[in-house]
């Protein structure tokens with residue numbers, strides 16, 4: 717899906733694919749955290765799709781590429797862990813290694829989009845994909861109007877900015893009775909705050925990686941990034957990370 721990231725005119729340089737070994741012997745996410753994540757997802761009303769080309773929103777047009785949109789973004793760290801566990805359980809070795817080795821921060825096409833326009837990680841797709849096309853243009857404007865004076869003006873502006881870009885006229889809501897609560901959650905950023913908090917609890921950066929990350933970025937952790945960015949930080953061989961992470965980070969535009 718194409719989502720504006722708020723940064724314009726940044727040159728993205730592709731990093732060569734890393735050979736990153738799978739880690740099937742361990743789970744990235746504990747069951748309690750997985751359940752809490754699912755509880756957040758369950759609040760988003762499902763949609764059915766009725767456009768003429770499924771998956772068109774999961775790849776970028778030339779114009780979107782030029783305007784710095786990104787697919788499957790933002791991806792919260794807790795969501796990354798959940799997807800990695802799913803990939804390790806459900807993908808064959810070739811496909812698994814391909815997606816786990818992807819380091820491009822802003823691929824033109826989501827790495828999980830199938831040739832027939834489906835989502836190969838549908839049960840664990842991230843929040844940003846679940847909320848796409850749920851609110852109509854009218855619902856977005858109405859939600860913002862209702863929220864003015866009740867939540868911060870910055871939240872309303874941010875909600876409007878994002879949601880106006882993620883309206884799809886070809887979706888149908890499966891559970892319309894859940895829409896009002898969902899709209900309120902969106903404009904109050906309730907889902908995001910829960911995912912941030914879950915991500916802090918589930919942090920999986922070992923000491924050596926955390927040290928490299930802190931020395932390069934000056935940050936304690938990254939909370940929202942992309943599939944490729946997390947792959948580099950959490951899965952690249954440590955020796956590679958020590959040597960090349962500074963360059964990767966300098967070119968990165970989407971870490972948060």
Ligand code: SF4
Pocket residue numbers: 764765766767768769770771772773774848849884885886887
């Ligand atoms: S969200 Fe819209 S564009 Fe994307 S697959 Fe569904 S109907 Fe098609």
Ligand code: SF4
Pocket residue numbers: 717773774787788826827828829830834835836837838841842845
């Ligand atoms: S994760 Fe699935 S729904 Fe989301 S952008 Fe990728 S293919 Fe589309």
